[in-house]
Amino acid sequence: MSGFKPPIPLRAWTPEAWAEAAVQDPEGLLSDHAHNEKKATLSALSLVHAFSGEDRIPVLLSRLAEEEANHFRRVLEALQRFGWKLRPDRGSRYAQALMAAKDGRKAGAEPLLDRLLIGSLIEARSCERLWLLEKAARSHASLGGAEWLDFLLELERCEAGHALTYLRIAEERFGDAVPARLDWWLDREAEVVRELPWRSAVH
Ligand SMILES: [Fe+2]
Numbered sequence: 001m002s003g004f005k006p007p008i009p010l011r012a013w014t015p016e017a018w019a020e021a022a023v024q025d026p027e028g029l030l031s032d033h034a035h036n037e038k039k040a041t042l043s044a045l046s047l048v049h050a051f052s053g054e055d056r057i058p059v060l061l062s063r064l065a066e067e068e069a070n071h072f073r074r075v076l077e078a079l080q081r082f083g084w085k086l087r088p089d090r091g092s093r094y095a096q097a098l099m100a101a102k103d104g105r106k107a108g109a110e111p112l113l114d115r116l117l118i119g120s121l122i123e124a125r126s127c128e129r130l131w132l133l134e135k136a137a138r139s140h141a142s143l144g145g146a147e148w149l150d151f152l153l154e155l156e157r158c159e160a161g162h163a164l165t166y167l168r169i170a171e172e173r174f175g176d177a178v179p180a181r182l183d184w185w186l187d188r189e190a191e192v193v194r195e196l197p198w199r200s201a202v203h
């Protein structure tokens with residue numbers, strides 16, 4: 001896709017028509033994204049226990065969780081500002097499909113390595129879709145306004161940083177095992193993106 005460079009080398013692109021469809025239901029989109037930010041906070045925090053006894057990685061994960069919690073608050077505030085409501089969590093079929101691939105993993109795979117790589121992939125995919133949304137939102141008054149566009153850009157930049165943080169943590173813990181497993185996951189993630197129907201959600 002021209003103009004976008006993912007933080008990790010994703011192998012499938014979301015069609016630009018997805019963003020045009022997504023901005024037709026901005027309330028649903030934002031509400032769903034609030035839930036994504038909440039889940040991103042919780043999954044960063046839940047990974048800390050796997051690194052007890054280490055000094056640096058828990059700090060990285062807590063910083064990541066803090067940023068996601070900040071995004072969560074700001075997406076909720078944006079909903080409030082637009083006069084929209086947080087809807088019930090519809091769940092993410094994208095994340096569920098990745099988890100199903102993890103549970104069907106080939107023998108010998110490391111569950112912790114898979115969690116870190118899935119984290120990196122989800123962040124990288126968010127980054128791609130936020131980039132598409134930011135482009136589409138420029139032409140839609142309902143999601144327009146410089147403040148909102150700046151926020152989408154900031155989210156995109158942060159999610160790219162998170163994708164790399166998860167990957168670096170994986171490399172630090174699992175070293176030479178990472179490239180082959182990442183290669184496997186990049187193919188699985190591309191399959192999921194090609195197979196799932198679109199809806200008004202970042203995932
Ligand atoms: Fe975020």
Ligand SMILES: [Fe+2]
Binds near residue numbers: 040123162
């Ligand atoms: Fe993130």
